[in-house]
Amino acid sequence: MSHKSSAQSVDGINEDIPALISADEVIYDEGLGVVTASGNVEISQGERTVLANSVSYNMNTNVVSATGNISLLEPSGDIVFAEHVELTDNLKEGFIRDIRILLTDRSRLAASTGQLTSGNISVFSNGVFSPCELCKDDPSKAPIWQLKAKKIVHNKTSQTIKYDHAWMEIFGVPVIYTPYLAHPDPTVKRRSGFLLPTYGNSNQLGITLQIPYYWAIDESSEFLFAPIATTKQGIVLAGEYEKKFNKGDLSIEASATIADRDENNGNVEKDEFRGQIISEGRFDLDKTWRWGFNAERATDDTYGRVYGFNTDSELETSAFIEGFRGRNFARLDSYTFQSTRNDINDSENPYVLPRAQYNFQSQPGVTGATYRLDANAQALGRSEGRDSRRVSLIGGWDLPYTGSWGDQYKLTTQIQTDGYWVNGVNTENDEIRKNGDSYTGFTGRVFPQIALEWRFPFASHRGNFSQTIEPIVQGVLAPNGSNPNEIPNDDSRDFEFDDASLFSLNRFAGTDRVDSGSRVSYGVKWTASTVSGNQADFLIGQSYRFSGKSNLHEENSGLKDAVSDIVGHIGIYTIDNFSALYRFRFDPDDLGANRNEIEVNIGPAALNLDLDYVFLKDDNIDGETSDREEVKIGINSQMTKYWSLNSSYTRDIDADSSREASLGLIYHDECIIIDSQYSRTWFQDREVEPDNRFMVELTFKHLGTIQPL
Known part of the structure; x- marks a missing residue:
């Protein structure tokens, strides 16, 4: 027998919140005003629902008594399990025996008895709280940690769980006692x-x-x-x-x-x-x-x-x-x-007050041509050493064209105009402080460039594999010189010639130096991909300067001679836990390596290897020329669901000495984080000495975590 009854016409129930009763069998004693339901009983009122084997509902007293496999679904998402429940006031208040609560974040709270007050405050006697999952093989086994107390009060209004006379147990062993403890509930x-x-x-x-x-x-x-x-x-x-x-x-x-x-x-x-x-x-x-x-x-x-x-x-x-x-x-x-x-004196460090820049790029015209303007002005000073004021305008025009065979062209014209007022610039060297002949006054330059770039991509598609081979040639016409000694070099000091800058009009990073002289750059680019997402690419190229040796570039820059170093990279990027990038710069005479960089990442989360290697021949570090060769190895492992390991080691191969090493072991589950880290450094700088550091951080869920805003 199945029957549903709405309590809209019953005086004991709030007229605005009707009660809905569903069960296999419902018996209504009109004289006593008692509804007795049995078999898959469900009573809903407002946002609260009671499930039980048997429920009696006294309409006169507005008391619900339930027994057997009881589940109370709260508006907050908490689920209360019990063997016997008596509830009043629209299921908001009452007494519960043998209570177990599954909170919204799957934390658990259990007690011998519980008292609900106005649906907002719950008081539990001889209670236990833990956010840890129970052991699937042996649910009776103690969790990693739990709090036991004579009295536990859960205030849903203040979103706080408080304990009187509490013990923290780890693996069932009491370790810490406190007469009082409070922490936010899972909704906080x-x-x-x-x-x-x-x-x-x-x-x-x-x-x-x-x-x-x-x-x-x-x-x-x-x-x-x-x-x-x-x-x-x-x-x-x-x-x-x-x-x-x-x-x-x-x-x-x-x-x-x-x-x-x-x-x-x-x-x-x-x-x-x-x-x-x-x-x-x-x-x-x-x-x-x-x-x-x-x-x-x-x-x-x-x-x-x-x-x-x-x-x-x-x-x-x-x-x-x-x-x-x-x-x-x-x-x-x-x-x-x-x-x-x-080795750096802060009095020689620059301060810029102010710097203004504006970059304009037009929309493509009918022919696809675009105009651009890069303007900047800055005032650079120092407590000690040279000062400068600069105004710079770089205007350009770019015209792309694609031929009938798919050959691609790009014509670029550009002119850079710079005006400087400088104070105390050394004309014979690049030292910041006055040393020898120095210049104070106005200087500047006008530097035009015309460039034509040609590309001819050859593409093929076979099955799931696609590839493109693309020869590239770029010719640049520009006057020689254009870097007078009176112009200081403040923003172009870090020079790097590589595959990324091979076809740039100005291979210096800033404005103070321009890449003068006519030249031709050439290379070949290859890209490949599969339908599954695996990719690979390759680039190799070189540059030739018609004016011969450069007085502007250092010996180890790769651009000192008329024929530049050979630069390029090889990259492999797969979706199968492997990626590798190799960047190189070779001497064109003997193909000896002047620069090697390798980045490799291989392996799944269970065992992942990171390898970074760099070699720079005659690298200019702090004004001293020497080789630099360094390798860094990292091994990371998600050993199990909860245990992970991270480690790294850096070694200066050229100096044959270790730089730093670290090892970390982390345990992270749903209720606790144990983070232990060890590091060792070998370098020394004044009071910074070789050091061993060890750190352990323990985080219990709800007792000590930070979540970002």
Whole structure:
């Protein structure tokens, strides 16, 4: 027998929230006002539902009594299991015996008895809470960790679970007792409170202990106060602040301490204030414009490396406003630098105040031709050393054409006009400070270029395999010279000739130097792909300068001679856990390697290998010419569902010495994270000495985690 009854006309039920009863058999005693249901019983009222073997419902007292395989589905998504339940007030209040609750994130709470109050507060006696999954082979086995307490109160309004006289058990063994404990329930993403500590040890700092406090200020901002106690360097105050606005983001990371500091001359300064700040902001003004800043500053060169905050060789402070519209871009910015290297004098570091740039790119015309204009102006100064003011205009016109055979042409005309006012520029060398003959005054140049590029792609498709072979030739006509000694080189110092810059009109990175002289560049490009997504490509090329040797390029640059080095790359990118990239630069006379770079990633998550190798012949490092050869190997393994391992090792092959190594072992399941990391460094720079560091971080779900805004 099946019967459904709506309680709209029954006085004991809220008229706005009708009760719906469904069961195999329903008996209604009109005299007593009792409905008894048995067999697959379901009672729904509002957003709450009760499932049971047998239920009696007293309409006069509005009491629901249920027995046998009871399930109570809460509006929050929690599911309550019990053997006996008595509920009143629209299923919001009542008594429950032998209760078990599956929370929304699959955490579990169980108790001998429970009391529901207004549907918002649940009180449990002799309760147990754990977010850990039970063992499938033996559900009675203790989980990895659980909390046991004489009394557990779950307040759904404040979204908090509180414990009186609680024990934490790990694998069923009591390890920690506390008379009081509280943590957010699974519905909470962010909640203020102390996080679990991080333990570490290093030669430089001694034993370290970090106990963070997380403050959820409001829905859009948060602050993490994470001081570090060290046995060798005292207390380090550290914190991070993040704020999200409707149209931007702000982050501030700062740390400070009072500690000894080793000077370059070997002296030790006692009780010095040391610290740093790293901040970033990005803010939209409208759909076109945004502004932002970076602030990076430290009290001294070695602070970040000693305390493990950062290993950057340069800190940048800058501010900008920029706009994007169509193909056009404009930006106004200023910046300054602080070096953390021993051989760099900050008084020689440049500051730019301001720099303005504008880039215009036209839409293609009827013939496909486009116009472009790159304009920039900047004022560059130093505390000590040369200064410069620059205005630069680069205008260009590009005309593409495709022949009837598929041959492709591109004609480019470009003219660069630069005007400089300079102060104290050495005319015989590139030193920043005045040394010998120097020049102060106005200078500049006009540098035209005409280039014609030809490509002829040959494509073939066979089955699931496609490939294209494409010979490329580019001729460039330009005057020689065009780099007078009175123009300082501030933005083109890092020069790199490789396959990426082979066909660039200016192979210098900046504006202060131009790639003068007529030349021809040529190469062959091959690409291949399969339907499944595997890809490979290859490029090899060279350049020839008609004017012979260059006085502008260094001996080890690859462009010193009329015939350049041979550059190229080979890349393989598969979907079957393998990728490799080999970049090279060979001497054209004997095909000896002047540059080799290899990047390989092979293997699935179960065992993945990363290999990075670099060789630079006669690399100019800090003004000294020497070979550089280095290899870095990384092995990562997802050994099991929960256990993973990461490791890396870097070695300076040329110096025959190790640089750094690390090994990490991580356990991560649904309720706990154990992160242990060991690192070893061999390099030394003033007070930064070879060091061994060990760190262990333990995170219990709900007791110490941070989720980003």
